[in-house]
Amino acid sequence: MKKLNVLFRYSVFVGALIFFSCSKEEKLDVDITQYNIDAPVKSELDNWIKSTLTDPYNIELIYRFDRNETDPERNISPIELERVKPTVEAILYTYLKVYESVAGKAFIKQYTPKQFVLYGSPSYNTNGSITLGTAEGGRKVVLYELNELNFSNAAQVRRKMRTIHHEFTHIINQMIAIPPAFEQVTKGDYEADWTNNTSNPESVSRSLGFISRYARSAPGEDFAEVVAHLIVEGQLYYDNYAKASGADAYSKLKRKEALVVDYFKQYFNIDFRELQKEFAKVVVERYNENQAFSLGYWLRQGTLISGIKIDPLAVYNSKYPTSEAFNAVYENVRAGIAAVGNANRRLDNIEFQFGPNNQLEVVVTYTNTAGTTYLANYSYNYSINAENEITFTKVEQRGTSGAYANASTIGSGVTALQTYLTSNTFVLDWIHDVEAIDFTNVGGFYVKGDPSNYVFGNIIKQ
Template sequence: MKKNLFISTCLLGLCTLFAGSCSEDKLSSESVITLGKEGSTPLDQWLKRNYIDTYNIEFKYRYKDVESDFSYYTVPARYDRAVKMANLVKYSCLEAFDEAAGIDFTRNNFPKLIYLMGNWEFKNNGTYILGTAEGGKKILLSGINYIDQVLTDAKSINQYYLKTVYHEFTHILNQTKPYSADFQLVTGKGYVADSWSKEPYVTDNYCLEHGFISAYSQHSDIEDFAEMFSIYVTNTPEQWEKWMKIAEAKGQKGFIVSKLDIVRNYMRDSWGINLDQLRDIFLRRQADIVAGRIDLTDISL
C-alpha cells in the first residue's frame, strides 16, 4: 500500500506551545481504546449522521493498533479532542469542498477513513509526522490531543491540522487522477528527498529562494504538488504575496508561479474546482473557527 507522509520540522517552539498540556488533562470516563459496543457515545451517534450517513466516511477516534504504525510510540486521541477535530474537519474541509465543488465531489473522492492519533509520530531526524494518506482510502491525523492550544490562532491551526488535511487530500486526488508530468520538470533538479529537513534546505527562506513554496516541497514532486495546493488554499493572498516577493528577489518567483499554474489547471480541468474560490471559502470558514463563531463541542442531533 502506498503511503504519502506530510512531515513537519520539529522546532523548539513546539515544546513551548504545548508545554503543560499533559498536566492539565484529566482522564475521561469514556475509554478511547475499547467499548462494550460501538455507537454507545454521543459522538458515535453524531458521526453516524454527519460522516457515515452524509459522506460514507468512517471517522475513527478509538485507538486501533492495526491502524497505527508500530515504528512509533503512539497514544490514543482523547474523546473531547476528537469531538472538536470531527467538527473542525467537517466545517473547514468537507463542507468547504461541498461549497466549492458540490457534495457529490466530496462523497465520491474524500477518503473513506479518517483515523485520529493523540500525539505526533516523531522521527529520528528531528521531524514529526502530522498526517499520512494511504492508498487513496485513508487519512491519518496526528497530534489531536493538542488541538485546544491552537484553535484561536489561524497560523497554528493551519500548521498542525487544516493544511495537513488539504495536503493529504491532494495525494488522494493525485492517486485517482495523475497531474501533468510537466510539473516535476519545473524545478526537477532541486528535489533533495529526506535531506529537506537538513541544512541548508530547512533554513529560513532557502526554499523560496530556490523555487519552492516550503522546505518540505523540496522532498519530491509529489510532496511539492501537495504543498503548492494546500499552502495556497490555506493562506491569505497577502501572505502569498509576501512569499512571492522573497522568491522574486532571487529570480525564483517564475518557477513557483509556473507550478501553481499547473496545480490550478489540474484542479479546474480534473475536478472542476476553482482554486481561488476554494481559498476564499476556506479562509471564511477558518475565520469562523478562530473567532469562536462555530461551537466545536456541539454534537447534538
Template sequence: MKNIVKLIILMLSVTCFYQCQSDDTNAQFVAPENPDISSANDQYLYDNDGKSLFETYGTATRWRWNDNFIDPDERATPIEADFVIPSTKIVEYLWAGPYASTGIDADAFIKDLFPAELVYMGSYIFNEDGTVKLGFAEGGARVTLLNMNDLDFQNREWLTDPSGGILATVHHEFSHIVHQNHDIPVGFNTISESYLGNGWSNGVSRDDAIKLGMVRNYGTLNEYEDFCEIISHLLVVDKDTFEEDFINQEDCTTYTDAGEIVNCRELNEGRQLISQKVDLVVDFYKNNFNVDLLAVRDSLQTRLDKVIEMNGIPE
C-alpha cells in the same frame, strides 16, 4: 470501498520537518455495515440526521484507542472523548466544506476522493529514533490526524502552520489522493530545473526552496511533494501572505549590497516559477474537475476567520 495505491507517511523530525514515505500495497478498506453508535460521539459520527461523515462520505471514524494503528516501537496518546466532535467539525467545516460550498462539481469531487477512514489520536506519534509523526495517509483509504488533544480554535498556528498545522496536513494529504487518482498537471515537473531528493533536509531554508521554485524545503524532495505543498500553502496560508511571500516581485533596487541584490533577484526568479506552478495547478483543477481552487481558498479563509473569531465552528 477505495483501493490503497500507496502508503504515505507524514513525519515531523525533532527539528520540525516532516517527510512522506511510500509503500506500494493493494489492500482494501471496507466501511462497516453496522457501526457502533453506543455513545454521543458515535451518534454524531454515524447517525446525525443524514449529515454525519459516514452518511455523507461513507467515512468511518476511529477514535477509540487501538494498538494496531501504531507500530510496536511507537508511542501516542488517545484522543480525549470531548475532542472527538470538535475535531470532526474541523474536518467537516475546514477540509470538506470549502470544496462542497463552491459548486456542485466541487462537492462531487470531494465526496468522490474523501478518505474512507479517519483515525484520531490525541498526541503526535513518537518514534524511538526521535522523529515525530504529524499525521499520515494510507493511499487515500485512511488518514490519521494527530495532536488533536491540543485543539484550539483560536490558535491559528495549530490550525494552519505549513510545517504541521492540522489544516496544512489534511490538505497536503488530500492533494496526494488527487495525484494518486489523476496524476499531476502535464509540465509541472519541468518548471523547476531539479529536485533535491533526500537532500531536502540537509539545511535547506525556505529562501533556498523559493529560489528553486518551491514554497517549502520539503517540496524540493520531488514533484509530488512540490505539488502537494503548493496546494496546501495556497489554500491554508492567507492570500496576502501567500502572494507577498511566494508570488509578488520584490523591488531589488532598494538594496545596495551586491550580495543582497543577487539574493533578491534569485528569490524573484523562484517566485516566477512558483507563480507558473500555481497557474498550472489552478487550470488543472478547473479543466479536469470544474473545481475553482481559488474559490476553495477564499471559502476556507472566510471560514477560518469565523472559527477564530467565534472560538468554535459555526452551526
C-alpha cells in the same frame, strides 16, 4: 507514499487437563456479547459522529486507540476525548464543506477518504522530523498531534487543516496524475534528505522556488504543499512569500501556482479561487481568523499591499454596489475640482498610496480640458491597530513642486475628501460576497459603526 500495513493474527489454543473431584455440574448463564470490546456501546459522541460525518459522507472515524491503524513500532498516544468533536467539526467545515460548496456533493462523496484515524501525539521520525498526517491508498487519512491543538487559536487550526488539504491532494493525484510540467519548474532541485540543515535550509529551498522545505523532498510533496498553502495560508501569504524569495524563485512559485489552478479546472472543473475564498470565509467566521485573510494585517506588514485605487470607471463598480455616503463625497470633490478657476478639470480617480513609517499619499488624478493628465499629492500619516481600525492625519506636504504644486492648485476642490478622512475612524476590510477572481483584490475601509459608509477599490500590490 502509499503504506500497507499487514497484521497477522494468530490464535493459539492451549489445552489443559482438568481433574474434577466430583461429578457436580453448574450451568453458567453469561451473555458474552455484553463484553465484546470490538463493538462498544454507542455513546452520544458516536451518535453525533454518525449523523454528522458517517451518514452524510460515508466516512468512518476511528478515535478509540488502535495501534494497528498506524506503525505499531511507534509510540503514539490516543486523542483526548474532549478534542474529538472539535476535530471533526474542523474537518467538516474547513475541508469537506469547502469542497462540497465549490465542487458539489458528487465530487466530495467520490473522492473523499472513507476513513479518518485520530491520534493525540505526533509520530516521530528517525531523522528528527515528525509526521502530522498520512494518506493511504486514497481511502484513509491518519492525523497526529491533535492533543496539542488549541481550537480557539485560528493559526493552529489552519496549520492542522493544512495537513488535511495536503493529504487530500495526494488522494486526487492518485486519480489524476500531476502534470509533467510541474516537475519541470524546479527539476533537478529536489532533495530527498529535506531535513538536512546543511543542504536544505529554509533559505535555500525558498530561493530555489519551493513553498516549504518539505516541498523540496519530491514533486508530489511539492504539488501538495503548493495546494495546501494556497488554500490554508491564503493568496496574500503565498504572494508575499514568493515576492520575498527573489525574482527567480518568484517566477517559479507563480508558475507552480498557475499549474495548480489549471489542474483543478481542467481535470475536476473546480475553480481553485473559489476554494481559497470558501476556506477563508470559514476560518474568519468560525475561528475568528484576523490575520491571514485580513486586509489590515497585510497593510500593517508593509511588504505586499501598497495602495487602494478608487476608480469609478473600473469594472468592479459595475459588479458591486457602491456606498451612497462616499459617492456623495466623491461627487463633491469632482464638482469642486471642476469649479477651481472655472477650468472645468475632470477628476479621474483617487489612489491611497501607503508608504513606510505610516506615511500616506492621497493621489488625485485629474485631466484638464486639453486632455493632459496631472497628479496631485496630499500628504497624510495613518495608524492601524490590531482591530484593523485605521485613522488618517493630515500633515505638512512632503514637497512643494510637481504633484505637490498641483495639489495646491486644486486644493480647495478636495476639501470634502480631507474632511471625510480626518473626521472619522475607519475599519479596513474586503468587499464581501465578491466573485472569486476579486477576492483579496478589491477592498477598502468603512466608517467605524457604519458599514454602509465605505470606500473600496482595487488593491495595489508591490
